[in-house]
Amino acid sequence: MVIFSVLYPATPGASFDQAYYDATHIPLVKDAFGSSGLKDVQVFVGVSAPDGGPAPFVAMAHLAFEDAAAMQASLAGPRGGEVMADVANFTTIAPIAQVSTRD
Structure with a gap:
């Protein structure tokens, strides 16, 4: 299994619309990538x-x-x-991406 991680660093003065992310962007990701091999999406919100x-x-x-x-x-x-272009609709943060494997 391959994990594509997208991390949004806390950036002073930046915006991140969590409601849009949860209600619109993540469903878009699932719809766009589901037929080509996406198995699961997990979202975590930073607390501390x-x-x-x-x-x-x-x-x-x-x-x-x-x-x-x-x-x-x-x-x-x-x-x-389409998925990448939607990022501008919920954040001004430049995301960091990483590819990992999981057994």
Whole structure:
């Protein structure tokens, strides 16, 4: 299994519309990538750092795909651009992406 993680760093002066993200963006991701191998999406909202200070990330999404080919088919597929363009509708934060594997 391949995990595509998108992290939104807490950035002074930046905006992040959690309601839009939950109600519109994540359903768009599921609809756009479901037929090309997306298996699961988990969203986490930053609460705090371990020492109780501010959370380093506003939110994180972890998209689980069958394999690397399914991830590439989704991200580079016909709706990948639509998903990426929607980011501007809910945040001014430049996201950080990482690809990982999970047994």
